[in-house]
Amino acid sequence: xxxxxxxxxxxxRKLYASPVARTAACAVLIMATATSAGGxxxxxxxxxxxxxxKAAAMISGQGWSGYVSLAALSLGVTLLLAAGIxxxxxxxxxxxxxxxxxxxxxxxxxxxxxxxxxxxxxGWGLALTLVxxxxxxxxxxxxxxxxxxxxxxxxxxxxxxxxxxxxxxPIAWVATHWRGYLAGIGATLAxxxxxxxxxxxxLGRYVPWAIPTLWASGDPTVPAVALVxxxxxxxxxxxxxxxxxxxxQIGRS
Amino acid sequence: MTAALTxxxxxxxxxxxxxxxxxxxxxxxxxxxxxVGLNGAGKTxxxxxxxxxxxxxxxxxxxxGQDIWPSPAEAWCRVGHMVETPAAYPELTARANIDNAxxxxxxxxxxxxxxxxxxxxxxxxxxHLDQPVRRLSLGTRxxxxxxxxxxxxxSVAVLDEPTNGLDPLAVVAFRDExxxxxxxxxxxxxxxxxxxELARVSDAVDVLHHGQVIATITPDERDLExxxxxxxxxxxxxxxxx
Numbered sequence: 313x314x315x316x317x318x319x320x321x322x323x324x325r326k327l328y329a330s331p332v333a334r335t336a337a338c339a340v341l342i343m344a345t346a347t348s349a350g351g352x353x354x355x356x357x358x359x360x361x362x363x364x365x366k367a368a369a370m371i372s373g374q375g376w377s378g379y380v381s382l383a384a385l386s387l388g389v390t391l392l393l394a395a396g397i398x399x400x401x402x403x404x405x406x407x408x409x410x411x412x413x414x415x416x417x418x419x420x421x422x423x424x425x426x427x428x429x430x431x432x433x434x435g436w437g438l439a440l441t442l443v444x445x446x447x448x449x450x451x452x453x454x455x456x457x458x459x460x461x462x463x464x465x466x467x468x469x470x471x472x473x474x475x476x477x478x479x480x481x482p483i484a485w486v487a488t489h490w491r492g493y494l495a496g497i498g499a500t501l502a503x504x505x506x507x508x509x510x511x512x513x514x515l516g517r518y519v520p521w522a523i524p525t526l527w528a529s530g531d532p533t534v535p536a537v538a539l540v541x542x543x544x545x546x547x548x549x550x551x552x553x554x555x556x557x558x559x560x561q562i563g564r565s
Numbered sequence: 566m567t568a569a570l571t572x573x574x575x576x577x578x579x580x581x582x583x584x585x586x587x588x589x590x591x592x593x594x595x596x597x598x599x600x601v602g603l604n605g606a607g608k609t610x611x612x613x614x615x616x617x618x619x620x621x622x623x624x625x626x627x628x629x630g631q632d633i634w635p636s637p638a639e640a641w642c643r644v645g646h647m648v649e650t651p652a653a654y655p656e657l658t659a660r661a662n663i664d665n666a667x668x669x670x671x672x673x674x675x676x677x678x679x680x681x682x683x684x685x686x687x688x689x690x691x692x693h694l695d696q697p698v699r700r701l702s703l704g705t706r707x708x709x710x711x712x713x714x715x716x717x718x719x720s721v722a723v724l725d726e727p728t729n730g731l732d733p734l735a736v737v738a739f740r741d742e743x744x745x746x747x748x749x750x751x752x753x754x755x756x757x758x759x760x761x762e763l764a765r766v767s768d769a770v771d772v773l774h775h776g777q778v779i780a781t782i783t784p785d786e787r788d789l790e791x792x793x794x795x796x797x798x799x800x801x802x803x804x805x806x807x
Binding site for chain 2: 318319321322325326329330331409410411412413414415416417418419420421424561562563564
């Protein structure tokens with residue numbers, strides 16, 4: 313099941329050189345850090361303002377737990393969108409740009425190419441999650457939170473982010489099935505909207521893409537074991553994409 | 566001796582339309598064979614079938630005597646191809662794209678470096694190797710696709726309209742390269758609409774019409790273009806009479 317090393321190197325090189333992956337990473341870093349740090353600062357230091365009142369409604373309290381709940385929410389929304397777009401693009405571009413023909417009649421199976429793409433996306437997502445967690449923690453310390461709780465907070469954000477990245481792998485299957493990244497991007501937006509709506513109605517604990525954020529926010533209805541659900545969704549996406557690539561034909565859907 | 570590539574009795578239906586109707590084609594070792602036909606004759610579909618991109622509804626494709634459905638990926642290591650568009654990624658440099666193609670064929674780019682240098686020199690690509698493909702012209706992208714297809718010295722090369730967008734110098738160099746490869750025993754299947762070019766480079770020209778090879782022309786001294794149109798018109802007349 314492991315992709316051959318050269319294919320993984322090729323797919324990683326393609327992904328990391330792409331403006332899509334770079335822009336998405338920058339957007340997550342800037343938006344997640346700004347909203348979590350800015351929101352927490354407003355809630356704690358300016359509770360009387362409009363923004364302060366709105367931010368206070370989103371956090372579970374003061375200290376690291378409150379800060380992490382806000383950071384997890386920011387990370388959840390931005391990372392779900394960014395990782396979905398990157399997964400859709402990494403796979404769907406081969407169809408949209410017509411480069412898929414170069415992945416036939418080669419000494420590497422197409423299933424191995426697909427798995428290499430997914431591993432590259434997971435690697436990108438994990439790296440981004442780690443950097444974002446560090447950035448959030450540094451911002452938290454800068455806001456006066458006790459450094460003693462920083463490690464636990466960072467780990468919580470990292471685990472939550474990685475589970476989210478895994479959970480978007482079915483997007484790669486969507487981009488494969490509908491032969492292009494637009495379908496994958498559409499599916500990502502649909503997932504994002506559905507996740508937000510269901511979470512708003514208090515049903516987030518049943519939605520794989522909401523579970524990591526709710527767990528990181530300390531929602532008592534979402535225990536750590538529930539993180540298996542987004543991971544399972546990711547595994548399903550992995551298998552479906554790999555299998556779809558094995559059966560791809562050009563000119564016949 | 567088994568042929569390098571054999572298509573026998575290939576039938577393909579796409580969207581209710583019969584695109585290939587019992588196509589037979591054999592590519593011998595060291596042969597340059599061309600496939601010509603009007604738009605919609607089935608050339609691209611034939612190449613897709615030959616490269617395992619499309620599974621035929623009936624018939625067999627044999628690569629060095631081995632059925633390609635199903636075939637292990639290793640069987641494709643010595644095949645080079647450029648079909649439809651050059652599969653080059655715009656964010657990577659031309660060199661990175663070529664190296665990727667070499668690696669995907671299970672070979673080491675450093676081992677193929679002299680060959681890449683030789684092809685680049687011949688096609689006038691040297692100055693562009695380290696530029697991102699997005700900055701290259703259409704013709705230069707075509708060169709990237711050709712070098713990617715030929716850098717690993719394939720035993721079978723399938724090239725769709727290979728001279729599209731190439732400057733005259735590159736066309737001559739490419740023709741010499743094909744002859745050199747064929748001289749070493751490589752088999753080459755090409756399509757083109759440039760009859761002069763085909764007459765100069767190919768050993769045999771198959772006329773594909775309505776999904777079938779209706780004639781095979783040996784270029785020699787004959788006016789390829791005239792023979793092609795005479796053959797196609799005769800086939801259409803025959804069809805009308807039926």
